[in-house]
Each structure stands twice: as C-alpha cells, then as structure tokens.
Amino acid sequence: MDVIEQIARLWPRNGKAVALTGAGISVASGIPDFRSPGGLWSRYDPMRVATADALDDNPAAVWDFLMDAVRVMDAASPNPAHLALARLEREGLLEAVVTQNIDGLHQRAGSLSVVEFHGSMASYHCNTCKEPFPAAQASGITPATAPWRCDCGGVVRPDIVFFGEAIPLDALNKSGQLASGAELLLIAGTSCEVAPANALPAVCNRTGGKVVEINVQSSRMAHLCDAVASGKAEELLPRLADMLLGTRNHTAR
Numbered sequence: 001m002d003v004i005e006q007i008a009r010l011w012p013r014n015g016k017a018v019a020l021t022g023a024g025i026s027v028a029s030g031i032p033d034f035r036s037p038g039g040l041w042s043r044y045d046p047m048r049v050a051t052a053d054a055l056d057d058n059p060a061a062v063w064d065f066l067m068d069a070v071r072v073m074d075a076a077s078p079n080p081a082h083l084a085l086a087r088l089e090r091e092g093l094l095e096a097v098v099t100q101n102i103d104g105l106h107q108r109a110g111s112l113s114v115v116e117f118h119g120s121m122a123s124y125h126c127n128t129c130k131e132p133f134p135a136a137q138a139s140g141i142t143p144a145t146a147p148w149r150c151d152c153g154g155v156v157r158p159d160i161v162f163f164g165e166a167i168p169l170d171a172l173n174k175s176g177q178l179a180s181g182a183e184l185l186l187i188a189g190t191s192c193e194v195a196p197a198n199a200l201p202a203v204c205n206r207t208g209g210k211v212v213e214i215n216v217q218s219s220r221m222a223h224l225c226d227a228v229a230s231g232k233a234e235e236l237l238p239r240l241a242d243m244l245l246g247t248r249n250h251t252a253r
C-alpha cells in the first residue's frame with residue numbers, strides 16, 4: 001500500500017483533521033521556501049532582514065527583502081495543494097489549516113478556516129505609531145522610495161511576525177485548541193524547524209491524535225508521524241483528496 005493510501009486510511013471521516021502548512025506548499029506557486037537549497041535563507045540572512053531589531057537598525061535591508069517578497073507574492077496564485085486542502089474543508093474532511101505562510105494563498109484557494117500563525121502580508125502598520133496602511137501601497141515601494149516610512153518617521157512594515165516577536169495570541173490559542181482536539185494532524189510543506197509552530201504535531205500526538213506528513217524532505221517532527229509521504233504537496237494532496245472523496249480525477253476543483 002502506498003503512503004498516500006495509508007494516510008487516507010488514517011484520516012478521520014468526522015472532519016477532526018487539521019493541516020499545519022509551511023512554505024513548501026507555496027513553492028509550486030512560485031514562492032521559494034526558506035531552507036531548501038536555493039531557498040530564501042540562502043539568499044538573505046534572516047537575522048539581517050527578518051528580525052524586530054533589523055527593522056529598527058537596518059530598515060533598508062529589511063525593505064530590500066520585503067520588496068522581493070511582495071513581488072513574488074503579487075505574482076502568485078493558489079496551486080493544486082492549496083486547492084486540495086480547500087476542497088477537503090468544503091467536503092467536511094478538514095477542520096482548519098494552521099499556516100506559517102504569510103502569502104494568503106490558502107484563503108484565495110477557498111479555505112475558510114485558516115489560522116495565520118506568522119501573520120500576513122495582507123495589511124501593514126507603522127512600527128512606531130502603529131498607524132495602519134493598506135497592502136496595495138506596498139506594491140508601489142521601489143528601491144528609490146524604500147524603506148516605506150510613515151509621516152511620523154517610523155518604518156511601515158507588514159503585519160507579519162518577525163523573529164523575536166510574539167505570535168498573535170488568538171493564533172496561538174486557536175491553533176493549540178485545533179491541534180489538541182484533532183484526531184489527525186497533517187504536516188505539509190514545512191521543515192518544522194521553527195518554534196512554537198513546530199510544537200503543534202506533538203500537541204496532537206500527546207492528546208491521542210495521529211500525525212502524518214507530506215513533504216519533499218522529511219521534517220524535524222517526522223519521528224512523531226504514523227505515516228510520512230516524501231513528495232510534492234501539489235501532486236500528493238490532490239491524490240489524497242481524490243482518495244478520500246472517492247473521485248478519480250486529479251484536477252483540483
């Protein structure tokens with residue numbers, strides 16, 4: 001029996017399944033992940049461009065990174081992996097997605113219950129006076145106008161969680177409840193290198209749930225898994241959805 005069939009057999013039919021996703025699920029949408037060869041952290045030093053201190057000490061470097069991120073995300077669309085998870089939710093086989101991604105692609109694919117563990121690029125605010133700003137303005141920031149500054153002089157930044165910043169409390173609480181209540185947690189497209197998101201598989205495991213994984217490289221939490229499928233989420237998730245929904249066609253609807 002192949003591993004996707006194994007995962008399908010483990011999948012609860014009462015919908016008490018939760019997906020924990022990471023950057024790997026958006027690679028097929030043209031957004032590089034962080035830690036694969038050629039990933040973002042091989043091109044940028046996260047300590048220079050993705051920490052709370054960097055925003056204060058080196059806003060120009062942070063905005064160089066953000067302009068790159070805005071460009072690839074503006075050009076991205078949901079891929080069959082996002083669409084398959086939205087389909088499982090629609091059919092009552094997935095309760096929610098907890099995503100570490102900030103690209104909004106799960107929602108654009110039709111997922112309704114999405115916990116954005118690391119925030120999102122869908123809105124911005126001034127790092128000093130907290131004035132909110134619309135994301136649309138970010139697409140207009142160029143090397144000539146970066147870093148984006150508020151009238152108060154503060155740096156405008158997206159509503160994402162930089163290294164060293166707290167996870168939004170509602171996201172932390174909601175994802176903890178989902179993981180502890182789930183009968184199965186699917187790890188998809190994440191290395192599980194980063195805390196506290198990487199604690200969720202153990203929360204599900206400790207409360208009696210199964211943990212399964214679909215990843216190109218196995219994650220740091222693979223040892224907790226009842227099944228580990230090595231492969232691309234955009235290929236394996238539609239296959240899993242077809243198996244669970246008893247449909248043959250692989251075209252994600």
Ligand code: APR
Pocket residue numbers: 021022023024025027028033034035036039046100101118188189190191192193194214215216217218219231232233234
């Ligand atoms: N299908 C499935 N898995 C994939 C694919 C794919 N097409 N492409 C890559 N992967 C896997 C990689 O093998 C890796 O295990 O996705 C994982 C991506 O891991 P990371 O690059 O570490 O991304 P992620 O786990 O989301 O990082 C977590 O770290 O830098 C911070 O805030 C950032 O949210 C991010 C967090």
